[in-house]
Amino acid sequence: MVKNILLTGATSGIGKAAAKKLLQEGHFLILPYRNEEKASVLKEELEAIAPDRFDLQRCDLASLDSIRSFADYVKEKYDYLDVLINNAGVWNRHFRESQDGIELTWAVNHLAPFLLTNLLLDLLRKGRRARIVNVSSDLHQGSIDFEDIEFRKKEYNGVAAYRQSKLANILFTKELARRVQEDGITANALMPGFISTDLFQDLNFFARLIIKIIAKSPEKGAETIVYLALSPEVEGVSGKYFKDKKEAISSRQSQNIDLAKRLWAVSEQMTGLRASVSE
Secondary structure, three states: OOEEEEEEOOOOHHHHHHHHHHHHHEEEEEEEEOOOHHHHHHHHHHHHOHHHHHHEEOOOOHHHHHHHHHHHHHHHHOOOOOOEOOOOOOOOOOOOOOOOOEEEEHHHHHHHHHHHHHHHHHHHHHOOEEEEEOOOOOOHOOOOOOOOOOOOOOOOHHHHHHHHHHHHHHHHHHHHHHHOOOOOOEEEEEEEOOOOOOOOOOOHHHHHHHHHOEEEEEHHOOHHHHOOOOOOOOOOOOOOEEEOOOOOOOOOHHOOOHHHHHHHHHHHHHHOOOOOOOO
């Protein structure tokens, strides 16, 4: 049965690899993009697989208004959503702000999927045993500094900002799974492995060289994404963390229920979101 699947970050890396595989499996894809040039290349590649089974629409995940506009478009055009894959991510060496004046890594890696997911929950409730898949990282080992999430008071550290956002991905997944369990929706997080992608283009030459030598291919990294989106083996499984298509153990911090609830409340405030799911 053809599934309606929304996938962010599909113009490069593991997102593009996942998009191609999902399309080859016969499903319909809704693909937000920011970069016109990359989207044009993606369009050509996907048309070679299935020219009538994808919908490319512009959406800047660094803009809360753009996310809302995109969600409105999706809700108006589609009756249901079977799978939502929050894959898009950034890594910044230096402090940068989103269009809303929020530290960019936090805005794109956490607030964007938090807002988009909540705005699309009604469509997911209408889907067939809908699944939400959030791409995190083993670099989530760390903590969230609620007193200075955006690095306004301390010196900016790109690695710490990224780690914090990836921890947030897992905490969000676990709290989301708890909130939507009675809706028949599942939510799981994963680490795709160390991948050589555009995510690390802001690193220096030697760091990029090392990554290229030891990293997995995007196709290999996309396998767990596709697995969580489609496999009957994880039907009904929710609130878990996966690695290499197997359940894995995430950090102690990522399993802190109180921390997850606090993050949800802070995220609602930062996105201006009214609760889409009850506590």
